[in-house]
Amino acid sequence: MTISNGVASPNVAANGHRRSTSFFQDHGIWKEAPVLIGTTRFEPRPDVRNIMITGGAGFIACWLVRHLTLTYPHAYNIVSFDKLDYCSSLNNTRMLDGRRNFAFYQGDVTNPAEVVDCLERYNIDTIVHFAAQSHVDLSFGNSYTFTHTNVYGTHVLLESARKMRIKRFIHISTDEVYGEVDDDDDDLLESSILAPTNPYAASKAAAEMLVHSYQKSFKLPAIIVRSNNVYGPHQYPRNNPQIHLPPRARRPGSPARRRLADAALPVYNVGAADELSNLALCRRLLAAFRIAPADFPRWIRHTHDRPFNDRRYAVDAAKLRALGWEPQTAFDDGLGVTVAWYRRFGLRWWGDVAKVLTPFPVVAAREVVSDHAPVSDNPQQDGWGWEVKRGKEKGTGDGGEGSSNGHV
Numbered sequence: 001m002t003i004s005n006g007v008a009s010p011n012v013a014a015n016g017h018r019r020s021t022s023f024f025q026d027h028g029i030w031k032e033a034p035v036l037i038g039t040t041r042f043e044p045r046p047d048v049r050n051i052m053i054t055g056g057a058g059f060i061a062c063w064l065v066r067h068l069t070l071t072y073p074h075a076y077n078i079v080s081f082d083k084l085d086y087c088s089s090l091n092n093t094r095m096l097d098g099r100r101n102f103a104f105y106q107g108d109v110t111n112p113a114e115v116v117d118c119l120e121r122y123n124i125d126t127i128v129h130f131a132a133q134s135h136v137d138l139s140f141g142n143s144y145t146f147t148h149t150n151v152y153g154t155h156v157l158l159e160s161a162r163k164m165r166i167k168r169f170i171h172i173s174t175d176e177v178y179g180e181v182d183d184d185d186d187d188l189l190e191s192s193i194l195a196p197t198n199p200y201a202a203s204k205a206a207a208e209m210l211v212h213s214y215q216k217s218f219k220l221p222a223i224i225v226r227s228n229n230v231y232g233p234h235q236y237p238r239n240n241p242q243i244h245l246p247p248r249a250r251r252p253g254s255p256a257r258r259r260l261a262d263a264a265l266p267v268y269n270v271g272a273a274d275e276l277s278n279l280a281l282c283r284r285l286l287a288a289f290r291i292a293p294a295d296f297p298r299w300i301r302h303t304h305d306r307p308f309n310d311r312r313y314a315v316d317a318a319k320l321r322a323l324g325w326e327p328q329t330a331f332d333d334g335l336g337v338t339v340a341w342y343r344r345f346g347l348r349w350w351g352d353v354a355k356v357l358t359p360f361p362v363v364a365a366r367e368v369v370s371d372h373a374p375v376s377d378n379p380q381q382d383g384w385g386w387e388v389k390r391g392k393e394k395g396t397g398d399g400g401e402g403s404s405n406g407h408v
């Protein structure tokens with residue numbers, strides 16, 4: 001079932017405005033695609049029944065929506081709550097339409113009335129909160145939107161969860177809240193100090209502070225998950241490395257190792273051992289596209305750098321591993337699956353995305369447009385006003401110039 005602000009027609013909001021109609025046009029492409037879900041299967045929890053997943057039409061959350069709906073048809077009812085922003089697609093969950101235990105609710109996490117309506121309508125007991133403005137590059141030019149969605153939106157959810165006595169609140173955060181990690185530093189533990197360096201990461205760190213406060217003040221049962229960069233099928237092409245990858249040089253940094261005492265709130269890092277420079281990732285992608293190494297230079301274009309670019313991220317995921325979690329997919333296997341999926345569906349899944357495949361697109365009224373940033377065959381002087389210094393390339397083996405871990 002599809003609900004838009006509680007009104008039966010999916011295209012009309014409660015205030016009578018038509019909204020997001022293009023998202024509801026079904027061209028049937030999803031019927032050709034494999035139904036991709038995760039590999040885990042646990043005994044269903046008896047205290048969990050009705051789960052609201054925010055950002056469910058976006059990349060990572062749609063995997064959880066499909067996985068829980070299809071793996072636990074008799075145990076869990078899943079509500080995907082999403083405002084349908086530029087990076088989302090209902091194709092990500094259309095294969096679930098008609099399932100007894102799935103519903104889509106078009107709503108905005110910054111709108112308390114819509115959040116509470118969804119919680120009441122579906123008698124929600126558990127919230128998994130993914131919805132966010134998630135693209136770092138956009139946060140340099142559009143940062144108020146990031147604060148509004150990621151901080152205020154999280155606050156609205158927490159306050160609504162408190163009022164409705166939600167039993168479990170899982171907040172999806174990012175390793176970027178730690179800021180950059182120097183080559184010589186240990187991988188960061190969950191107790192490390194948060195030191196975000198860009199508006200996106202700062203908004204995610206601020207959201208975490210609110211989660212902490214609701215857990216402390218109101219005993220809201222909350223968990224925070226901080227993940228490394230994620231890639232794979234179903235991600236809006238602008239955000240995924242295989243369609244567009246701006247290889248970047250990084251400014252060298254030297255943050256000290258920092259530790260805080262363990263907090264009462266459960267926090268889990270999710271991290272894999274694969275660490276690649278952007279250029280190394282570029283080459284792996286070109287190889288996956290069966291481009292001969294001698295031709296790589298013809299396919300690589302250089303862009304200017306971000307105003308500030310974290311040198312690398314590195315988290316210690318031992319706490320999660322102690323619970324039995326292990327990465328299941330080798331990086332090159334995952335890359336192969338991802339490239340194959342995008343070759344087949346990528347340019348049709350979200351409609352015409354050709355215009356977003358530029359180095360630094362900007363979002364205007366939910367439309368992504370090019371900022372016409374120049375690209376070149378050689379590393380560039382930085383376009384933001386300082387000269388890009390070459391970072392030392394350590395520990396990545398085949399990186400070449402440019403450093404870090406393939407965050408794009």
Ligand SMILES: NC(=O)c1ccc[n+]([C@@H]2O[C@H](COP(=O)([O-])OP(=O)(O)OC[C@H]3O[C@@H](n4cnc5c(N)ncnc54)[C@H](O)[C@@H]3O)[C@@H](O)[C@H]2O)c1
Nearest residue numbers: 055057058059060083085088108109131132134174229230
């Ligand atoms: N992609 C990564 O590599 C990565 C890594 C670590 C953490 N994360 C975190 O995981 C979460 C999901 O990331 P993603 O890459 O899937 O993002 P995404 O951009 O693909 O999806 C975000 C979804 O949130 C929705 N949304 C945005 N604003 C909303 C609002 N105000 N109300 C309701 N819905 C709204 C969008 O429509 C979209 O469907 C984010 O919180 C992000 O910070 C992502």
